[in-house]
Amino acid sequence: MRVWKLLGLAGILAGVATGAAVARDERVRRHYDAGEIRTRLHQKHDEAVARAETSEG
Template identity: 55%
Template sequence: MRWWKVLGVAGLAGVAATGAVIARNERRRRAYTPDEIRQRLHDRANESTEPR
C-alpha cells in the first residue's frame, strides 16, 4: 500500500511542476507590448523569406 502513496505524491508533484512552468511561460509571453510582438513577427517573417 505504501508504493501507491509514493506514486500518488510523485504524480501530484509532477502536476504542480507542470502548472508552474506553464504559468511562468504565460507571464513571460504576456510581458510583451503589442509593438514588440509585431516587430518580432516581422523579424521572423523576414528571416524565413531570406534565401540561404
C-alpha cells in the same frame, strides 16, 4: 500500497511543477506590448524567408 502512494505523490508534484512553468511562461508572454510582438513576428518571418531562399538555391 506504499509504492502507489509514492507514485501518486510524484504525479501530483509533476502536475504542480508543470502548472508553475506554464504560469511563468504566460507571465513572460503577456509582458510584451503589441509593438514588440509585431516586431518579433516580422523578424521571425524575415528569418524564415531567408532560410527558404537559402535552401532553394
